[in-house]
Amino acid sequence: AQTVTQSQPEMSVQEAETVTLSCTYDTSESDYYLFWYKQPPSRQMILVIRQEAYKQQNATENRFSVNFQKAAKSFSLKISDSQLGDAAMYFCASRTEYGNKLVFGAGTILRVKS
């Protein structure tokens, strides 16, 4: 079974600073895909970044990057130069190669202080 755990219910960061959101996962499959989704107050689900498990290189999308530790089953999201528009709920999710399901963690609320 797939499980995804986000142990930080809330995080705060000062504008322009860097913050890291934690995520751990568990799966019995050898190939899988990991995602971070952003959910602003509008409720829209926005894909922030994705990582293919067979790729050792950490994914990067502008100010967003991940630290993927496959052996530790850890997939953290780093947001650099935080902006007020980054304030949102962030969900970590996993999908297995043969899976039809996207499994989510409980989410982390990120607050950005000006």
Add this chain to the structure above:
Amino acid sequence: NAGVTQTPKFQVLKTGQSMTLQCAQDMNHEYMSWYRQDPGMGLRLIHYSVGAGITDQGEVPNGYNVSRSTTEDFPLRLLSAAPSQTSVYFCASSYSMNRDRVRGYTFGSGTRLTVV
């Protein structure tokens, strides 16, 4: 615009009433899913479908029915609404893993359902 369309956006039901949440996608995605979002619990899978005529249960299927007669549509039926079904519901769709492994799911804008 291509995407996932959910209706309605808001709904209030009385206990015991039934209703159908509509979901349609125009991207020819094989996979479609329904999730519910509750505070502190993330998004939990209710039902999913890997193609027309094929559905399966997710993590929290009780009290909900689905069917998939076409590739485009995947309605979610609440048979007899209960206050415990008060939640935000999301429909999502994606290509099969054979067609696109990494794009993830596209989500609808959600339905806020309140059962009183």
